[in-house]
Amino acid sequence: MSYVSTEGEFTRDQRYIATRITADGRDGYPVEPGRYRLVVSRACPWANRTIIVRRLLGLEDVLSMGVAGPTHDERSWTFDLDPDGRDPVLGIERLQEAFLKRYPGYDKGITVPAVVDVPTGQVVTNDFAQITIDFSLEWKQFHRPGAPELYPEALREQIDKINKYVFTDVNNGVYRAGFAGSQAAYEKAYHRLFDRLDQLSGILEHQRYLVGDTITEADVRLFTTLVRFDPVYHGHFKCNRSKLTEMPVLWAYARDLFQTPGFGDTIDFVHIKQHYYEVHRDINPTGIVPAGPDLSNWLTEHGRDKLGGRPFGDGTPPPPPRPDEVVAAGHGAA
Template sequence: MSGTPQDQPDGNSEYGRRPFKRSKSHFADRITADGRDGWPVEAGRYRLVVSRACPWASRALASRRLLGLEDALSLAVVDPLQDDRSWRFTLDPDGRDPVLGIRFLHEAYDKRESEYPGGVSVPAIVDIPSGQLVTNDFQQMTLDFATEWTALHREGAPDLYPEPLREELDEVMEGVFRDVNNGVYRAGFATTQYDYEQAYEDVFRRLDTLSSRLRDQRYLVGDTLTEADIRLFTTLVRFDAVYHGHFKCNRNKLTEDPVLWAYVRDLYQTPGIGDTVDFDHIKRHYYEVHTGVNPTQIVPAGPDLSGWLTPHGRESLGGRPFGDGTPPGPVPAGEEVPGGHRP
């Protein structure tokens, strides 16, 4: 969703002098095992459209990889830079998605609802036969991957939303979303000093709480990787590259918090998570698209990425990344992050 029109600070109605407020997903249909919303889980029927720059879309990328849904749910990756016509398929030959046959994601939105007035956001799932958008509900999408798409999970897929832990997971994820995932945006797009400082304080208060929580346990909830870790990771992996400077969340860098820096390196080095991260797309999107925040559009040369592959030492805390399951296999051909875009 990052960088979509509703997330732009320059000249849009949500900004003005009011605090940043994230728009709710307008298309909240769910793809379920029983098809109760009219969209049944079905291998090969849907296409997941993402930007590797976007933290919300990155959740879907990691979940899809970890659960082994690559063969069941095809992937389209948009250009990290979009224009006023929305996210573009300019990374594909002739600038057109080879499966959906469209040049801009708004075309799938238009097929679902003509003259839709809202922003065109990712992640988005499109019904291939009709070309219509099904959902852009980034909050529910990955929960459904974990619970509704189980018949299509790979053998050995982890349980990312274990039922006995859901109450605690929901509580932890709500705080992470409010103060960290969305908090950095509230700081970065603030239009008053007061709003900025309130968001800044929320971000670092929550990060301090999370750092304390993770000092003696490897994962946020339970002893395995869960949805909560994925949601926190997608913000932390962008923190020093983008949020520290671009969004003025600069009390300290992530690398200056020994616990969180080790934690995020542990996740980055876990198969199925770090192999979805594209630092080049992340930096170019934020610094070139958010012209209200960075009018020069100059993209920083740093930070140095070599530290992401250094030992993290979190194994000493125990925990089993995949529970009773196994790591995902190699990244499918054609879905690899290009060389030079990661450490």
């Protein structure tokens, strides 16, 4: 439901379902183990955030996860990865069904991530920015022992500030470049993107993480764009001043996170490339998916340890992914 203005500028439709799942249930949806299902696609950077945060906080046993396929049509994401093409918990073929069950005339985007109320089969929210914050704050009583503080109270103002400009210029900035409808709009987005990446490089040259000395929500949000940069955004979205591998500080930072449990083990490069190159036929009419790039370099030494920092603060790394949530062999960094 996003659009391109008469000036050629891409504008993302941000009219999300703002209902929240909270500890006190003030919106009618209290936090309850087993009641909700997180629907994601591993291709989507916004959904990828929720996969990472759910893993880091250890919410797997209380919040199940359904994984949609990497491609979709105008009617929404489908569960074509499941044997009979239906989500095994919700029993639906398309995420659209959960949206229409709650809002029969729903006319906005059918997006992932989405949290669905299993008993009613109705979508609760697709407000991706709020979902991960609520995982940290509202679901706290169900965090695993040793779960990190991803949104610590003392750092929230700083985290919110960074998240705001990272969203505008980087997370959404790559889309503003990729879907620009005019040369002027493209160049504006292009320069905003790389100016911001240069600024972030300046920050990260001297500290291991964006805010404080531990991983926070801010790092999760930047990571999901960086990990898609060379496979997709550099070529497909014409963000080609530099590859990530040609930006030394950000490349080392991204590898550091990728090699941290809960980050790289959620990444499915095959799904990522299939989604962007097959779905966006307006900018890739043939639907041909590039064979490259070589991804083995994601596992090379990053050297960020010398900056200090403690990835999980006073907490511990998450355990390995559940067997049914492991990224398919050959889909990650080899």
